[in-house]
Amino acid sequence: MANVLKDNLISGTTPLPLLPTGEQQIVVACRIRPMTEEEILQGATIIAHKVAEDNMVVLLDPEEDHDDILRANRSRERKYMFDVVSDARAQQQDVYASSAKILLSSVLEGYNATVFAYGATGAGKTYTMLGTENNPGVMYRTLDDLFVEIKNFQGQREYQVSMSYLEIYNELIRDLLAPSSTFLELREDAKGTIQVAGLSEIIAKTPREVMEMLHKGNRARTQEPTKANKTSSRSHAVLQVNIKQRDVTRSHTEQVRFAKLYMIDLAGSERAAHTQNTGRRMMEGAHINRSLLALGNCINALSEKGNTKYVNYRDSKLTRILKDSLGGNSRTVMIAHVSPASIHFEESRNTLNYADRAKYIKTKIRRNVIDVSYHIAQYQQIIKDLRNQAQLLREQRDDLEMRLTTTNEARFSRLSDSNTNERLRVEEGLKLKENIVQVYRKQIDARRALLEIESGLMDIKHECTRNESIIENYDSNKENSPRNGKKSSDETSTDTIISDNSVQRARAELRVLEQERSKLDKQRKTHVKEFETAKSEGRRLFEKVTKKMTSLEQRELLRLLAQNYEYEMKTIELQAEIFSREHMVKNRDLQLLRMSQHRSLCDTLIYQQRRLIQEHQIIIPTDLEELYQLYSRDIDEGQLMHDLKTYSLRSIAGGNNKLSLPFLSQIAEEDLTSASTSVTSFHIPTNGSRRNLNQPVTTTLVVPHRTLSDQDLFTRVNNESNSNDLGQDLLVTKTKPISYSHFNFEQSSKQQLTKGNSLVSMSSESVDTPINKTDTTIRNKTHTISPSNDNLHTPINNKVKLRKQTQDIAAKAAQRRANLHHKELMGDMGPVVSREPIVSKENVASIYGLEITGVKPKKTVTINDPAVSRGRANDFRRTNSDSPDILPLDPSNSTTNNRPTKTQTKKRSISHGSTLTNRSQIPIANVVVPREHF
Numbered sequence: 001m002a003n004v005l006k007d008n009l010i011s012g013t014t015p016l017p018l019l020p021t022g023e024q025q026i027v028v029a030c031r032i033r034p035m036t037e038e039e040i041l042q043g044a045t046i047i048a049h050k051v052a053e054d055n056m057v058v059l060l061d062p063e064e065d066h067d068d069i070l071r072a073n074r075s076r077e078r079k080y081m082f083d084v085v086s087d088a089r090a091q092q093q094d095v096y097a098s099s100a101k102i103l104l105s106s107v108l109e110g111y112n113a114t115v116f117a118y119g120a121t122g123a124g125k126t127y128t129m130l131g132t133e134n135n136p137g138v139m140y141r142t143l144d145d146l147f148v149e150i151k152n153f154q155g156q157r158e159y160q161v162s163m164s165y166l167e168i169y170n171e172l173i174r175d176l177l178a179p180s181s182t183f184l185e186l187r188e189d190a191k192g193t194i195q196v197a198g199l200s201e202i203i204a205k206t207p208r209e210v211m212e213m214l215h216k217g218n219r220a221r222t223q224e225p226t227k228a229n230k231t232s233s234r235s236h237a238v239l240q241v242n243i244k245q246r247d248v249t250r251s252h253t254e255q256v257r258f259a260k261l262y263m264i265d266l267a268g269s270e271r272a273a274h275t276q277n278t279g280r281r282m283m284e285g286a287h288i289n290r291s292l293l294a295l296g297n298c299i300n301a302l303s304e305k306g307n308t309k310y311v312n313y314r315d316s317k318l319t320r321i322l323k324d325s326l327g328g329n330s331r332t333v334m335i336a337h338v339s340p341a342s343i344h345f346e347e348s349r350n351t352l353n354y355a356d357r358a359k360y361i362k363t364k365i366r367r368n369v370i371d372v373s374y375h376i377a378q379y380q381q382i383i384k385d386l387r388n389q390a391q392l393l394r395e396q397r398d399d400l401e402m403r404l405t406t407t408n409e410a411r412f413s414r415l416s417d418s419n420t421n422e423r424l425r426v427e428e429g430l431k432l433k434e435n436i437v438q439v440y441r442k443q444i445d446a447r448r449a450l451l452e453i454e455s456g457l458m459d460i461k462h463e464c465t466r467n468e469s470i471i472e473n474y475d476s477n478k479e480n481s482p483r484n485g486k487k488s489s490d491e492t493s494t495d496t497i498i499s500d501n502s503v504q505r506a507r508a509e510l511r512v513l514e515q516e517r518s519k520l521d522k523q524r525k526t527h528v529k530e531f532e533t534a535k536s537e538g539r540r541l542f543e544k545v546t547k548k549m550t551s552l553e554q555r556e557l558l559r560l561l562a563q564n565y566e567y568e569m570k571t572i573e574l575q576a577e578i579f580s581r582e583h584m585v586k587n588r589d590l591q592l593l594r595m596s597q598h599r600s601l602c603d604t605l606i607y608q609q610r611r612l613i614q615e616h617q618i619i620i621p622t623d624l625e626e627l628y629q630l631y632s633r634d635i636d637e638g639q640l641m642h643d644l645k646t647y648s649l650r651s652i653a654g655g656n657n658k659l660s661l662p663f664l665s666q667i668a669e670e671d672l673t674s675a676s677t678s679v680t681s682f683h684i685p686t687n688g689s690r691r692n693l694n695q696p697v698t699t700t701l702v703v704p705h706r707t708l709s710d711q712d713l714f715t716r717v718n719n720e721s722n723s724n725d726l727g728q729d730l731l732v733t734k735t736k737p738i739s740y741s742h743f744n745f746e747q748s749s750k751q752q753l754t755k756g757n758s759l760v761s762m763s764s765e766s767v768d769t770p771i772n773k774t775d776t777t778i779r780n781k782t783h784t785i786s787p788s789n790d791n792l793h794t795p796i797n798n799k800v801k802l803r804k805q806t807q808d809i810a811a812k813a814a815q816r817r818a819n820l821h822h823k824e825l826m827g828d829m830g831p832v833v834s835r836e837p838i839v840s841k842e843n844v845a846s847i848y849g850l851e852i853t854g855v856k857p858k859k860t861v862t863i864n865d866p867a868v869s870r871g872r873a874n875d876f877r878r879t880n881s882d883s884p885d886i887l888p889l890d891p892s893n894s895t896t897n898n899r900p901t902k903t904q905t906k907k908r909s910i911s912h913g914s915t916l917t918n919r920s921q922i923p924i925a926n927v928v929v930p931r932e933h934f
């Protein structure tokens, strides 16, 4: 560090060095001012010397007696090493170059920085920080350079510079840019950052404005003559410069950098005996000393090895403001000031001792950068900006090419005919220049072509996904075709023709898209090759041409030309990235919209089912009630329920099958139809048709989908689909129950099972069971144990109608959810779109928030099989009549109690593939659809 400072000191114009990130020690500089007239008049001698090495101060003790033999062996000198030392010969520029200037580059990179002047009264702090009109100090020079730097980045970065200026006088804070009699308060925000409430912050556009503000502030500052200093500052002055910047080049994310630069001129410590201050001056002195003592304590604590001591910043306003500069997020330079005069030995020694300690203080710096992400509408604007930028670059380039040619030609014509060698050389240079321009153009063209191809490929991907999902829906519908059994033959045939046509079209489109994709892929490869060749050729030519061009001007023009092409290349690359992001965001937005529509649908569905339960006073198990309570709490402050109540009453009271909720009917009519079915390998047993009744529904855990976050779902789906041994992976032991703090699902499910599965039994009856004699018996049974069974006389047909209505929605809703997740997964898979269906039984079930267990068919507890309807009815009776004959958890018992006939087992084997040994056919899971909720 000392060397860097030394370099800066010598040259004063060395490029601003960038300090390393992370932990950093405070840079301590020392300035020994020249002797003042008064000091000379008082007969003081010079006791503070800078030694030749530049970074050492030797302080001699004026009290030491050379003739004192007792002290003869003791050194007369006190030596201090600092990062840089300047003495009476040093100019203001030198001091600036070794202190604030080294911070400037980091400030522009987004790091906070502080430079503060420390020392006894009259030691030269204000002179260093403020200076005089003819010889300005650090504050002015820093701001001046800051604007120069900003100008250098013109066209690349946008800046906003604002400043505030305050003083701490007698522990009171005053705004120097808007002086008034009121004092300001310090506030600490949640992150522990200290702020001055109500402090004015003025935006400065030019160095001139800054200087005016600075002068204005200084005029308002409290300054009084004392015995020690005719222009003694009686306050600590804090100048804060805020720099906010962002790159002009637009990108999909925007980096905004903030930095705070503090420049502080402290009041000087004073010894009452020396200053002979009385009254008000003495009071000021006491305040100054107290705050400086607090600062000294902080320095002591911070410089402790290992930094284990408590640092009390709260003792003074000064230390609170300096908190970050001393121990926090700031690159800090301390300039310690000493008088060289022997009469100030004590003050100088104190200052040097503190400065020496401050060397060990470490700050932890970090860049203040935030990334601002853009949304879709802004992408359009960025693309527009980038296009404009590319146009501007092309114009600049034309100009450069012209100038390069003109200078070459002018040079050529200046050469006499006899100077053949030189003429040949210039001619060759001209030719090479043409070559290089051609190569650069080729490079740009290839990159642009690639951009177009990439964009085309993205569109193809999108179209493929759309068509694949049509085909998938069709296949899924076909699989669930028994549902159509209830439709009239006319209806069915029209539906079939429509979907057959659309699926045929989708298949044909897919074939064309595939061809197009492979064509573009080939083109892409060719262009990538062209681009790479042009790139390396460009590099080679550039070196060659540079060698041929003798004139500095030509070389510079060539360099600018190459740079210009490079910028355009970057612009194209940015465009490509933004296109792809735009594409991704569009997809996501669409999915989110559909998900939220779907969610509304589910909420309505749950509400209507809830009403059915209430209206018909159906007894529901406590577990289900608790789940419902959880669900209710999950809905934002009950607002949704309130809204739904208003609409749903109409829809249910109306008793017709058409939904009356405005948004729901919209979804039901538009979205549900379009996204009819997509679950290819998963049958949702919420369908009221007889076919579902043939599918065994087995129970494990029942978890509402709302208990999982989207992320959880996504992770689960991914994990499960990534699993090599899906069947094994989904074993119940591996599936952790999702528990709320006050509700244990695992326990709950166990209870469900041990209590005889009343939940499932009830729901089987209320949802799926066909209305026949047995079921009426069951219902009667149920209601006999109900405290109130007035509604028993409600026409059964009406109930069934309502149930079916909700069942259909449930089925569609579940399928839609699977469909959406399927698409999401496909979207996240990157450029290669898998043709394999990603939605498996497990994934889909997981999407619904269901727990899936890998259960061997033997252990399966089958309840909802109409073939064993008598058994089920018995189970149900047992459950609801608190019969001791409880449906057992034990698998062996379960098969005994619920033992299916041979045919029944066979049936199940087919639907779950349980008897097959092939891995792909191994029964993966028994799935529970949250039908019980309905």
Ligand SMILES: Nc1ncnc2c1ncn2[C@@H]1O[C@H](COP(=O)(O)OP(=O)(O)OP(=O)(O)O)[C@@H](O)[C@H]1O
Pocket: 032, 033, 034, 036, 119, 120, 121, 122, 123, 124, 125, 126, 127, 128, 229, 231, 232, 233, 234, 266, 267, 268, 269, 337
């Ligand atoms: N490097 C220097 N070259 C010439 N004159 C200087 C230098 N440093 C300080 N002085 C002069 O010394 C006197 C005291 O300096 P200054 O007011 O800057 O001290 P200070 O440390 O700010 O004191 P206080 O803490 O009382 O405000 C002033 O007259 C100033 O012009």
